[in-house]
Amino acid sequence: MATIIDGKAVSLAIKDQLKKDIAEYKTSTGKDISLAVVLIGDDPASKVYVNNKATACEYVGITSYTYRLPQETTQEQAEDLVSSLVNDEKITGILVQLPFPKHLDENKILKLIPANKDVDGFSDENIGKLLQGKKTVVSCTPFGVMELLKHYNYDLTGKNAVVIGRSNIVGKPMTALLINANATVTVCHSKTKNLAEIARTADVLIVAIGRPKFVTEDMVKDGAVVIDVGINRVDGKLVGDVDFDTVSKKASMITPVPGGVGPMTIAMLMKNTFIAGTER
Amino acid sequence: MATIIDGKAVSLAIKDQLKKDIAEYKTSTGKDISLAVVLIGDDPASKVYVNNKATACEYVGITSYTYRLPQETTQEQAEDLVSSLVNDEKITGILVQLPFPKHLDENKILKLIPANKDVDGFSDENIGKLLQGKKTVVSCTPFGVMELLKHYNYDLTGKNAVVIGRSNIVGKPMTALLINANATVTVCHSKTKNLAEIARTADVLIVAIGRPKFVTEDMVKDGAVVIDVGINRVDGKLVGDVDFDTVSKKASMITPVPGGVGPMTIAMLMKNTFIAGTER
Numbered sequence A, B: 001m002a003t004i005i006d007g008k009a010v011s012l013a014i015k016d017q018l019k020k021d022i023a024e025y026k027t028s029t030g031k032d033i034s035l036a037v038v039l040i041g042d043d044p045a046s047k048v049y050v051n052n053k054a055t056a057c058e059y060v061g062i063t064s065y066t067y068r069l070p071q072e073t074t075q076e077q078a079e080d081l082v083s084s085l086v087n088d089e090k091i092t093g094i095l096v097q098l099p100f101p102k103h104l105d106e107n108k109i110l111k112l113i114p115a116n117k118d119v120d121g122f123s124d125e126n127i128g129k130l131l132q133g134k135k136t137v138v139s140c141t142p143f144g145v146m147e148l149l150k151h152y153n154y155d156l157t158g159k160n161a162v163v164i165g166r167s168n169i170v171g172k173p174m175t176a177l178l179i180n181a182n183a184t185v186t187v188c189h190s191k192t193k194n195l196a197e198i199a200r201t202a203d204v205l206i207v208a209i210g211r212p213k214f215v216t217e218d219m220v221k222d223g224a225v226v227i228d229v230g231i232n233r234v235d236g237k238l239v240g241d242v243d244f245d246t247v248s249k250k251a252s253m254i255t256p257v258p259g260g261v262g263p264m265t266i267a268m269l270m271k272n273t274f275i276a277g278t279e280r
Helices: A007-029 A044-060 A075-086 A106-110 A124-132 A140-151 A171-180 A195-199 A262-278 B007-029 B044-060 B075-086 B106-110 B124-132 B140-151 B171-180 B195-199 B262-278
Strands: A034-040 A063-069 A093-096 A160-164 A184-188 A204-207 A225-228 A232-234 A237-239 B034-040 B063-069 B093-096 B160-164 B184-188 B204-207 B225-228 B232-234 B237-239
Touching: A007 A044, A007 A140, A007 A262, A034 A044, A034 A075, A044 A063, A044 A262, A063 A075, A075 A093, A075 A106, A093 A106, A093 A262, A124 A171, A124 B124, A124 B171, A140 A171, A140 A225, A140 A262, A160 A171, A160 A195, A171 A184, A171 A204, A171 B124, A171 B171, A184 A195, B007 B044, B007 B140, B007 B262, B034 B044, B034 B075, B044 B063, B044 B262, B063 B075, B075 B093, B075 B106, B093 B106, B093 B262, B124 B171, B140 B171, B140 B225, B140 B262, B160 B171, B160 B195, B171 B184, B171 B204, B184 B195
Parallel strands: A034 A063, A034 A093, A160 A184, A160 A204, A204 A225, B034 B063, B034 B093, B160 B184, B160 B204, B204 B225
Antiparallel strands: A184 B184, A232 A237, B232 B237
């Protein structure tokens, strides 16, 4: 039976460390770290996420500002708000909560956020730095996966890592991080032909495709580390992209869903906000 | 016996097409495409490269300006020159010929070049765009490899591609291009443990490590496409990273050294200069 990777405990440890680091930074520099969160419209899940982010900010000592705009906000109004935050010296990090209402052009709004206030790691410049192994903020989910492996003292050097999924938010930045951490990395996706065979070569298998219980026992090598990034709602229950019940009998370590990668994302957002805020 | 991929012929075809496209662009817009090349110091190889670039510019119809500064140029003088080119409206592309003399900080100088005048594809922003699959200029060597495969009608979709080498100039951008072209991609490097075994899974094997004849027959699957990015000088002769004589008997297609990937880089530089120049 695999070790169950406890994302809740790790994320709490990270937030506790951050709390100390931020307090020390504020005392020694007299400067503030702050996060402006922009929420547009009535998406219920988005409202919950935004509240969770504000709570996390409060916990670690980041000043948070939440801007709630109505569903009927125009493109111009949204851009004006984000631009004003870009120019506001007291704001050190900006996050726009996606998705926006459909009539708004998300990309145009995201592009307004400069790399030094981009706490999501979504800007072209920050993604470019990431691929090259330069210090930068990193998309929260893959950053969280790396922190989980670090907290469980897993050394990636020379390991065969297989990433299933090639999204710009998870699969691709994950791949960059793993290459820079000295793993041999294979990226699989919808066009991959011999997926099960490749997955079985993985010492570390990272799955981020959004298909419930897609990875089954026969796709996993004995003793592999399995990281499940998927969060799918099936019959009102959250399940990952990995068939936990069977795969956990073969793996040496595995993340559960919920309670694995999920809780890490807000902790990493806090860490990114600290990194962005101190790189001024 | 493998088909020998003819980089010279393909690069000429690309330059001839560019010549037409640039002439048409100039006529229809009344605008110019130009490239400023900065050479500092006495490196003999650099002088040859800079001359070759000027000749290629002339061939395709790009106005070229070459700035030659002496070996004893100071950091401030170098930065002043590059900054003046950044602000010069008649210059649409800027290339600094590396390596610079050792007393200069290359990275600080490279960072002055904005993404829209970066014809090498080295800027953080352009590398970030590349990883996400957005339209951008791409580091010339991996861009050249993609064009070679395209000219030989090789469809990467669902193919297993193995990249040996993870440099910021070749291995990493190559990986990004292959993922975006729907290949299943594995990146190997100095820490990879079972390299020969992984290399043998490759439908397409791309080698960029700078070690003469490193890839031998036993590391290549029958019928694989082998792309040799290495250019090593051994006993006064140029040899690649692949043992051409034996591997060419197993491969279905292979690039020779010289005459394979090498001639493509200047053609792709011309193409990048055109892309950067028309995206104003």
